[in-house]
Amino acid sequence: MxxxxxxxxxxxxxxxxxxxxxxxxxxxxxxxxxxxxxxxTVRARAEVAGFSAALRHARERAITTREPRTVVVEPAARRLTIRTGDDAVERARPLAPQLAVEALSPTGLSVRFEPYGTSSGGAFRLSVGGVTYRVSVDPITGRVRNTRE
Structure with missing residues (x-):
């Protein structure tokens, strides 16, 4: 046993x-x-971070060069361009195919940054899959903020 x-x-x-x-x-x-x-969520955060970084870069370039910069978002062409005061393309950034961009402000899909740090202001809704963020540019300070919706 x-x-x-x-x-x-x-x-x-x-x-x-x-x-x-x-x-x-x-x-x-x-x-x-x-x-x-x-x-x-990670993919959405990365896209929003890149989008916001391009806006911040344009503001910094406007201040350091003392020339205005305009950020133009072209959803149909899947790109974001930074243009100098004389409308020359300084930098272009492709937008991911899964990123949907919508303008939430009357200024539409462009934001102009002035040499003193101010801007025309603007707000965008960025969506990747089911994750949505709001990217806003303050017209007085030119500060770029991201908030998840």
Whole structure:
């Protein structure tokens, strides 16, 4: 009798293995959608950060060169351009295909930064998948802010 108990105690039963595999599969089923949502959020944050950085760069260039800069967003062409005072393209940044840009202000899809740091102001709604951000430019200070909606 002692020998039989010793043999049974050495391994796992088939039921124990099936239950363990079921629990692992259940945990993966619950975690996998959360991973997908988090990558979408990271992608949205990266796009918003790049968009905002281009606006900040234009403001800094306007101040340091003492020449106005205009940021023009072209959703149909999938790009954002920074133009100098004489309308020459200083820098162009492609917009990601999954990024949707919508103007929320009367100034439309462009923001002009003056040499003293002021701007024409503006607000944009940026969406990537189900994640939406609002990027706004203060007309007095030219400060760029991001808020998640």
């Amino acid at each position: 002692g020998r039989l108990a010793e043999v049974a105690a050495r391994g796992f039963t088939l039921v124990e293995l099936v239950v363990t595999l079921f629990l692992i599969a259940l945990a993966l089923a619950l975690v996998a959608p959360a991973i997908g949502r988090s990558t979408e």
